[in-house]
Amino acid sequence: MAVKADQLADLLDLAQVAFASEQSKLAALSRRESAIRAQLETLIQSRAQSALLKDAESAAMKAGAEVRWHRWIDTRRETLNRELAQVMALRAQSVAAVRRAFGKKEALAGLLSQSKAADKLQRARRQDQTS
Helix, strand or coil, X not given: CCCCHHHHHHHHHHHHHHHHHHHHHHHHHHHHHHHHHHHHHHHHHXXXXXXXXXXXXXXXXXXXXXXXXXXXXXXXXXXXXXXXXXXXXXXXXXXXXXXXXXXXXXXXXXXXXXXXXXXXXXXXXXXXXXX
């Protein structure tokens, strides 16, 4: 059974929607990755800045707040790095899904183009036979 051009057009529409959906998911993961990287950079800068301003006689140092602050920064960095690894793994899966959706969309576009060309050729042959 041959698939008609209008059926292929419907399938192509669905493939385009699926492709757009996968692209949207990838964009969201990319934004999340960027946000995590920005948070990590802020923590790194904060720790570096506090190290530059470190004064052995400071009240924060004497009270142990500086040590707790650095411990909190380190713990937060570990958490963000784990989260970043998870997002990057999801992003890699999403890239593969986008590629598959793109391939399906392009394959259907090609099939639709071939189907339309075949229909046009068939109409031309019928018209030649009736002339």
